[in-house]
Amino acid sequence: MTPESTATAQAAATLLAGKRKADDAAFMLERALAELGIRVGDPDSWPQLTGRASLSGEPAVFLGTVPLPTIRKLIDTLVHARSEQHKRDQRALGHDC
Incomplete structure (x- = not known):
């Protein structure tokens, strides 16, 4: 592997790890909301909830408009x-x- 391809592979792995953490957090939040009777994906309740990650791998959860x-x-x-x-x-x- 060339140094460029190694760096690209490491960056992709970092991004995917952050996305996985964000997806896990979004899933747990969705479960907690379901316990409160709030349905994710329902436009009248909580239309959007997705896991995201920056290129640096920093996980985030996008809550959408609620x-x-x-x-x-x-x-x-x-x-x-x-x-x-x-x-x-x-x-x-x-x-x-």
Whole structure:
């Protein structure tokens, strides 16, 4: 192999590894959203969610444009989860909640 082809192969491997990580993250997010009743691919719920990677291999997840009612549902769920976590933490410290 020439140095150029070796560098190209390494760059492709780096890009593919980043894309694989991003796809895994997108899949896990899609599963978590499904638990909340939010369907990925549904234009009225969450139309697009894809894994991407830069040429440097940095993984990213493209969320697409998400309808406001879906975002509100997600925010409410996250606020509730944080509140429950805070209550558990306070109970663990011996405080009454």
